[in-house]
Amino acid sequence: MISKYRKQFNQEFSQDKYEQFKQSLKQKSGLEPGFRISESPIFLTNEFKNKLIDASESIISQIKALPKGTLEKAIPESCKVPNDTKQPHFFTIDFGICKNENGEIEPQLIELQAFPSLYAFQKVFEQTFCGVYPFISEIKNPMPDNEFKDSLKELILGNENPENVILLEIYPEKQKTAIDFVFTEKLLGIKTVCLTKLKKEGRKLFYENSGKLIEIKRIYNRVIFDELNRIPDLKTEFDFREDVDVTWVTHPNWFFKISKFLLPLLKHQYVPKSYFLHEFPETENLENFVLKPLFSFAGSGVNLNPTKEIINSIEDKENYILQRKVNYESVFEDINGEFSKAEIRLLYIWKENDERPILLENLARMTKAAMVNVDFNKKDAIWIGSSNAFFGEK
Structure with missing residues (x-):
């Protein structure tokens, strides 16, 4: 890890700055995050980043080389949605930060998904860290903010008017990730719509806005189709399995195809x-x-x-x-001399005509518990929760 930035961050950290950080996120969104925000980012070397990229590129190549029909076996018959695409629009890979038998820090694959994570939120998250701790800007994501925005716009909006594109979720106001929906709306100019509010006429879908029915042409899908069966008495006009005139971003079938189903099929030194x-x-x-x-x-x-x-x-x-x-290594020192473990998620987008996905951002999760997941941070501690990774010198 990068001791220079860790030392400076810990020297500059204060509870007041942490409150300022959280207040800034709330002012920008109008919402409290539905999950714990870590007090600290994680600082990783470019050498470690190269290991992450090497593993990710190998995984992507292995997936592309799978025999035709392999991934389709992952989709339960009851969950198949028509009009599948040749590749997903989103691709995320989670790595634990571990130590090998030689004492070297290395990544280990935990899981992978073709499901959108907190893309809009993480960009604001990164910007907010840099705002409260300006020295971090030296090693922020080198992708310019306007390139990030344009990339997501091209991917999600396509050539459509923003009013004809929606972010689809089930009871969005109750989701822990609601703050990301707000930032997505601000970034792209689209509406968040609950699945129960969709209207269907023939093969077309609509949502209501200011008393008018607006046709939906593209759906930025945040609904996990498999979880709908667990919601009692759910009433909707539209069933995912119906053939309708919309473009899915990303298609629901990819939630199953890029999943833990793939893990036994992958080989790499950083793949358990x-x-x-x-x-x-x-x-x-x-x-x-x-x-x-x-x-x-x-x-x-x-x-x-x-x-x-x-x-x-x-x-x-x-x-x-x-x-x-895999053995997560506690390497992120807090102001009390205690150490946290972490996991990093690489956030890729995959444009419809591109051969390979593009890395846009990252998401980190810190913990002192047995499982590295924000839902399992029950311990009263610091340096735990949702975070962001910054990469710098060796």
Whole structure:
């Protein structure tokens, strides 16, 4: 990690600055974030960044080289949506920051998704850190803000008028990520619409704005289709499986195709060995593995210490994986001399005619708990929660 920036940040940090930081986010959005904001960014070397990029590029190449039809096997029959696309619009990869047997800090793949993360929020998050701690601007994301904005506009709006493009979510005001919806609206000039508010006429979808019905031509989809079945008495005019005249950004099928389903198929020094539960070999030691459902969100259903009794009780073993445990290294020192662990998510976009995705931003999550996820930060501590990574000198 970069000791120069860590030392300066810790010297400049104060509780007043942390409150100023949070107040700035609230003023810009009009909302309190629905998740804990870490007091600190994480500082990583360019050498570590190169390891992240090397692993990511290898993973992307391996996915592109998979036999035709492989990814389609991941989509449950009950969740297939018509008019699939050849590639996703979004691609995110999560790496744990770990230490190998030689004592070297290295990334280890945790999971990957073709689902939009907090793209708009993270850009504002990064800008806010630089505003409160100006010295960090030396190592901020080199992509100019206008290029970031134009890239997202091109991807999400296409050639459509912003009023014909919506951000779609289920009960958006109740989502922890609602602050990102606000920043997305400001960035792109689009509306956030609840799935229950959509109107359907023939093959066309509409939403109401100021008493008028507006046709929807592109949907920036933030609904996890698989979770709709868990909402009791959900009433909608539109079912995802219906064939309608809209362009999905990104298509719902990709939530399943780029998921933990891929982990047993990938090979790289920064990719922990994984198996589908029904293919787990007897030669492996169960104690060295974490049990994960294929299609869960925010760490739900993950078992850090699975037993034979637990895995034997699972009927749909093809919907689970066992992933070799990785040891997150506590390397981010706080002002009390204690250390946090972290995970970094690389946020890519994949333009419709591009061969490979483009890295736009990153998201970091810090913890002192057993699981690196903002939902598991129950401990009363500092240097935990949602954050951002800055990359600099060796």
